[in-house]
Structures are given as C-alpha cells and as structure tokens.
Amino acid sequence: MKPDEAGPRILEEKILHVPNERRILSNSLKIKNLFLKNRLLMAPMAGYTNLPFRSLVSEYGAGMVATEMVSCESLIRRNERAFKIMKNDLKEKPVSIQLFGSDPCKMAEAATIVEDFGADVIDINCGCPVKKITKSKSGSSLLKDPTLAGRIVSSMVRKVRKPVSVKMRTGWDTIGATGAEEFAKIVEDSGASFITVHGRTKNDFFTGLVDLDTIERIKSSVKIPVFGNGDIRSPNDAIEMLRRTKVDALMIGRGAIGNPWIFSRLLSWSRTGILPSPPSSSERKNVLFLHLHRMKKHLGEKLAILHSRKHIPAYTKGMEGGSFFRRKLMEQSSFESVINLTESFFKPFLCN
Numbered sequence: 390m391k392p393d394e395a396g397p398r399i400l401e402e403k404i405l406h407v408p409n410e411r412r413i414l415s416n417s418l419k420i421k422n423l424f425l426k427n428r429l430l431m432a433p434m435a436g437y438t439n440l441p442f443r444s445l446v447s448e449y450g451a452g453m454v455a456t457e458m459v460s461c462e463s464l465i466r467r468n469e470r471a472f473k474i475m476k477n478d479l480k481e482k483p484v485s486i487q488l489f490g491s492d493p494c495k496m497a498e499a500a501t502i503v504e505d506f507g508a509d510v511i512d513i514n515c516g517c518p519v520k521k522i523t524k525s526k527s528g529s530s531l532l533k534d535p536t537l538a539g540r541i542v543s544s545m546v547r548k549v550r551k552p553v554s555v556k557m558r559t560g561w562d563t564i565g566a567t568g569a570e571e572f573a574k575i576v577e578d579s580g581a582s583f584i585t586v587h588g589r590t591k592n593d594f595f596t597g598l599v600d601l602d603t604i605e606r607i608k609s610s611v612k613i614p615v616f617g618n619g620d621i622r623s624p625n626d627a628i629e630m631l632r633r634t635k636v637d638a639l640m641i642g643r644g645a646i647g648n649p650w651i652f653s654r655l656l657s658w659s660r661t662g663i664l665p666s667p668p669s670s671s672e673r674k675n676v677l678f679l680h681l682h683r684m685k686k687h688l689g690e691k692l693a694i695l696h697s698r699k700h701i702p703a704y705t706k707g708m709e710g711g712s713f714f715r716r717k718l719m720e721q722s723s724f725e726s727v728i729n730l731t732e733s734f735f736k737p738f739l740c741n
C-alpha cells in the first residue's frame with residue numbers, strides 16, 4: 390500500500406467501529422403532515438428557547454425547534470407576552486409550540502390560535518414539575534390524571550390539522566408508579582401523533598440518572614413515534630439512548646445552551662462516524678455575538694442584558710479567566726458595555 394492510501398483506509402476502519410445506531414439521527418422522519426429532515430431536535434426550555442436561540446439552533450441543523458411553554462389561558466386572553474414567546478420565523482421551520490393547561494376546551498381553543506400563528510406541531514406539556522404549574526393540574530400533574538390528559542389531546546386533535554404531541558416524564562413520584570405506559574397508550578388512543586419522554590419523574594426534577602428502561606417500555610407499548618430526552622450531550626449519550634430505548638428521535642435541551650453547534654457536530658458524527666472538533670474561539674465569539682444582537686433585536690436592550698447573563702457564561706464556560714469575567718459581567722448595565730467587556734475577554738484567545 391502506498392503511504393497516501395493509508396489515510397482513507399484508516400478512516401474507513403474507524404467509521405466501521407462506530408456503532409451503527411448513530412445513523413438514524415440523520416434520517417428524515419415523516420409524521421402526518423410534518424416532515425423532519427433529521428431526528429435530532431431541540432427541547433423546549435422556559436427562559437431560553439426564544440426566537441434568537443431557536444434560530445441559531447436551527448441554523449446548526451436541528452430537525453425541529455420548540456418554543457417554551459405558553460399558557461393556554463394567556464393565549465385566549467391575547468396576552469402580549471404569550472405571543473412574543475411564540476413569535477416564529479420561516480427560517481426556523483419546523484417549530485413546535487408548547488401549550489400548558491388543564492381544561493380541554495381552553496386547550497383546544499388555544500391550539501387553534503397556535504396553529505394560526507405558525508405552529509408546525511402543537512405540543513402539550515405533561516412534564517413541568519414546577520409547583521406554580523402543577524397546582525393548577527397542568528404540566529406533570531397530568532401524569533396523575535391520564536383520562537384528563539387524553540381528553541385534552543382529543544379535544545385539541547379535533548380542532549387542528551397540525552400534529553398534536555405530548556411531552557411527558559416517566560412518572561409523578563416513583564418510576565412507572567403512575568403507569569407511564571398506560572399514560573402513553575391513552576394519549577396515543579386520543580390522537581397524539583408522537584410522544585417525547587424526559588426520562589425522569591416529576592420528583593426527580595432535573596437530577597439523578599435518566600431512566601432509559603421506562604423510556605424503552607413506553608416506546609414498546611405504543612405505535613406512534615417516541616422521542617427520547619434527558620442528558621444527551623455526547624455521541625456516547627446518544628448511542629446509549631438509541632440502543633437501550635429504540636426511540637425514533639432524540640431531543641436535546643441543556644446540552645445546547647452555550648453550545649448550539651451540538652446539533653451540527655452530532656449530525657456530522659451520525660453521517661460519518663467522526664465527531665468534528667468543537668468550534669474555535671473565533672467562531673464561538675462570532676456565534677455568541679450573533680446571539681446577543683438577535684436577543685437585543687427580539688427582546689429589547691434591558692431584557693437582552695438580563696438574558697446575556699445566563700448565555701455568556703455558558704458560551705465561555707471553561708475558558709481561562711472566565712470566573713472574573715463573569716463576575717464583571719453581572720455589574721454591566723448597558724448592552725454596549727456587555728459587548729465591550731465580552732470583546733476584551735475574547736481578545737487573548739483569538740489568532741491575529
């Protein structure tokens with residue numbers, strides 16, 4: 390073999406040793422009238438997944454993005470903030486708009502508003518563990534009342550043409566105690582087009598290991614597609630979830646904060662078996678600045694400063710001198726000073 394032939398041969402061997410399950414992520418998926426170009430999707434996150442963040446994640450290839458949850462009541466009251474949460478852009482298609490509530494009639498009315506507002510999917514929040522939400526029987530509280538959840542799904546499905554989906558946890562307090570499979574079957578029979586499962590119970594909140602066994606049991610108990618969610622940050626996490634649960638797609642939440650390129654990296658790995666290096670400091674800075682300017686445009690200067698305090702630390706995590714910079718960041722009161730400070734922080738990391 391000539392020396393210049395060694396490269397491709399080695400590359401091929403490496404690819405062959407990468408688990409095959411990864412390939413599914415870059416395959417498309419059709420659900421009713423919804424076409425997903427791949428199976429790596431962004432999870433809804435209150436306070437994060439607004440238009441600026443969603444558009445970035447979309448540009449990095451996510452197969453679908455999701456708004457944070459919107460209250461059905463506030464939509465019916467035509468609350469301005471609710472419409473701002475849902476504001477979407479043709480460039481970020483498809484977009485899932487998530488509703489929370491517990492009254493089937495109101496959820497159905499809100500679903501029609503959301504559909505008219507450009508939703509490609511109308512998702513029902515059956516996972517939020519926050520007391521403010523659960524005390525009104527919404528969010529993860531619905532896991533305790535599958536019949537009500539089923540009525541919500543069927544009343545929405547009757548009113549809209551777009552797919553209605555459910556995002557659930559594995560249970561309320563104990564794993565499977567409220568009958569995760571039973572819940573999934575009821576929402577399927579009521580007309581849900583797919584289900585996303587965050588592999589934790591309501592009591593787990595966001596800690597502890599993701600329960601892949603219950604996700605697998607849910608997946609094998611229904612015919613509609615099931616998406617797996619929880620702690621996916623690397624190829625290993627993705628493979629573990631795909632292998633153990635056989636889900637149809639993966640959804641990433643926190644792993645995308647300060648890291649929107651996780652989608653393009655994992656999709657490239659899915660296609661080639663090779664995980665591209667993380668972006669250079671210069672690309673990191675450019676993306677962060679793009680994000681900051683989009684936030685200013687979408688939220689206005691004041692809110693953009695507040696939001697920048699959670700996004701900038703995420704983009705600069707692990708960089709030398711970061712903790713001092715982040716402390717200074719909290720003291721800035723104008724958008725311009727946030728930009729200037731961030732610019733000087735990045736300077737030593739950039740090549741000439």
Ligand SMILES: Cc1cc2nc3c(=O)[nH]c(=O)nc-3n(C[C@H](O)[C@H](O)[C@H](O)COP(=O)(O)O)c2cc1C
Pocket residue numbers: 432433434435436437456457458487514515516517556587595618619620621640641642643644
């Ligand atoms: C700050 C934050 C806000 C969230 N907001 C929502 C929400 O509005 N609706 C929802 O269904 N899940 C919400 N979640 C849960 C995520 O969608 C996801 O299920 C969870 O974070 C686990 O996935 P991950 O480990 O990839 O982050 C939120 C999570 C976080 C961290």
